[in-house]
Amino acid sequence: MGSAFAEPGVQRTFVVSTFVATIGGGIILPISTLYFIKIVGLSAAQVGLAFTVSGLLAIPLSVPAGALADRIGPRRVMMATFAGHSLVGVSYLFVQNFWMLLAVQMLSAASLAANYPASGAMLRRIGGDQAVTIRSKIRVVANLGVSLGSLIAGVGIQIDTATSYRVLALAFTLTQVASLAMLFRLPNYQPLPRPEKEADGSEGAPSKRIALRDKAFLAYSLVGGAMAIQNMILEIMIAVWIVNYTDAPGWAVTVAFVLNTALVVMLQVRIGAKIQSITDGGTALRRAGFALLLGCAAMSLMAGVPAWAALLLLVVGMVLLTLGEIYYVSGTFAFEFGMPPAYAQGQYQGVAGAVSGAAKAAAPALLLGVALSLGSTGWIGVGAFLLLLGLTGPAIARWGERTRPSGEITEAQTAATDASTGSASPATDVV
Structure with a gap:
């Protein structure tokens, strides 16, 4: 397992942070629809609509979030996404209707959409020419994290009470806070300088797009x-x-x-x-x-x-x-x-x-x-x-x-x- 978590240093910190975050993902994914249907009392159609609409609306955020990570450094954007997900877990406890659910899911989907490009930018800086190999290791520990989180969620689902579901939502929040805290141990990489010329040799820095x-x-x-x-x-x-x-x-x-x-x-x-x-x-x-x-x-x-x-x-x-x-x-x-x-x-x-x-x-x-x-x-x-x-x-x-x-x-x-x-x-x- 040591090799799966990368060599000691910033690479391992990044991988472990991802592992902890995916434990939270494994916890929240199995319970999210069940909680809102069984405990909050929303219909399956309402829950499905909220998840679908929020997911679709968040898709366009991925590109500007990635560009922002390039401009201000990836760590700041990643921190914002983990803070967003931490708030999502707590917000589960206060959802009472469709519109509140939609707002919470919008925050969740936006955080997820922004995290993907920011973490990619961070991995490029941390991994250098080994970024592809480290990304493979991250995928392994992410699978293990989701599996472990799913087992934890299974216990709460088996108990099947409002309290058990709410405890799982708070457990998800704790994993996101822990992952956020680990990011402080990573370098605050500054934006890289752009070339002075376009790729075709013409004058002027490359387009921001x-x-x-x-x-x-x-x-x-x-x-x-x-x-x-x-x-x-x-x-x-x-x-x-x-x-x-x-x-x-x-x-x-x-x-x-x-x-x-x-x-x-x-x-x-x-x-x-x-x-x-x-x-x-x-x-x-x-x-x-x-x-x-x-x-x-x-x-x-x-x-x-x-x-x-x-x-x-x-x-x-x-x-x-x-x-x-x-x-x-x-x-x-x-x-x-x-x-x-x-x-x-x-x-x-x-x-x-x-x-x-x-x-x-x-x-x-x-x-x-x-x-x-x-x-x-x-x-x-x-x-x-x-x-x-x-x-x-x-x-x-x-x-x-x-x-x-x-x-x-x-x-x-x-x-x-x-x-x-x-x-x-x-x-x-x-x-």
């Missing part, structure tokens, strides 16, 4: 964002498929989640360590497409077969889907840390986050409303869609490599800037 002008990165964002629906296959599609369309036992849903988590913990860092460059990222997306298609095909065969066969196909399908997931996220790490210039990492991360957020918002309607209504054919359709997207990965990678400016700030220059402004170096700052 450089990410929106980078066509190769926008192409990646559209492909990577659309492929993000693969995350929702496990979260919303598999449980409904198992329970309503197959003869597999109900506990097979738990098997799927446990197997996914175990494989991510065992393989994410090992596979991710080999996917570092933009070219590697393109290849990883292609491999993800093939694995996801095969996984969807295995799932499609579960309908109409005996329970034991359905369970066996579920295991095969989950192995393939998880491998596809690991290659997909490793590929996105390579693109999202390899293509942006260091001084605009937050802005680029914000663009990628906004597109993937939109795709995830549309995923329930696509996966539940369209794919599952078609049964086994729907699974094949989802797999084919993901394969077609993945096959574009190598071409986008070549485009990205070809269009990267040769004069952008290097990691060595970044370290020099951090040293000159008084920020601690990742190599020397010991926690």
Whole structure:
């Protein structure tokens, strides 16, 4: 576990802070809808509407939040997002109607949307040329954190009283406060200087909307964002498929989640360590497409077969889907840390986050409303869609490599800037 939490110093502090925060995520996600329906007394339709509207309205905040992290430093923006989430947990105790719920969920969704690009910018400064590898480690501990939080939430759900739910909401708040406190131990990185010339050599500093002008990165964002629906296959599609369309036992849903988590913990860092460059990222997306298609095909065969066969196909399908997931996220790490210039990492991360957020918002309607209504054919359709997207990965990678400016700030220059402004170096700052 020590290696998963990175080397001692600022890297480990950042990873541990993320781990604690994701424990809170694992606590709040399972109870949020239950609390507002069972304890507050809102209808399922009201809760669903509040969650959907707040999520959609928060998507555009990702890009300006990333740009702000580039301008004032990522630590300040991250602190604001953890403060926002801390307030969300406390606010749960006071929600009494739909409009109060909508306000709380708006704060939650906005904090989440802003945290993604800010944490990406912080990771680029902390990790340097090892940012992709550290991001893989973060994903492992995040999975462990969510699993641990879910176990804690399960206890409160089993007790099933207003007090137990409120204690869990406060426990979520404590995890966010603890994560916020850890950020004080990270360097307060100052903004990086922009080049004096445009990428094409013309005079003038690059546009503050450089990410929106980078066509190769926008192409990646559209492909990577659309492929993000693969995350929702496990979260919303598999449980409904198992329970309503197959003869597999109900506990097979738990098997799927446990197997996914175990494989991510065992393989994410090992596979991710080999996917570092933009070219590697393109290849990883292609491999993800093939694995996801095969996984969807295995799932499609579960309908109409005996329970034991359905369970066996579920295991095969989950192995393939998880491998596809690991290659997909490793590929996105390579693109999202390899293509942006260091001084605009937050802005680029914000663009990628906004597109993937939109795709995830549309995923329930696509996966539940369209794919599952078609049964086994729907699974094949989802797999084919993901394969077609993945096959574009190598071409986008070549485009990205070809269009990267040769004069952008290097990691060595970044370290020099951090040293000159008084920020601690990742190599020397010991926690």
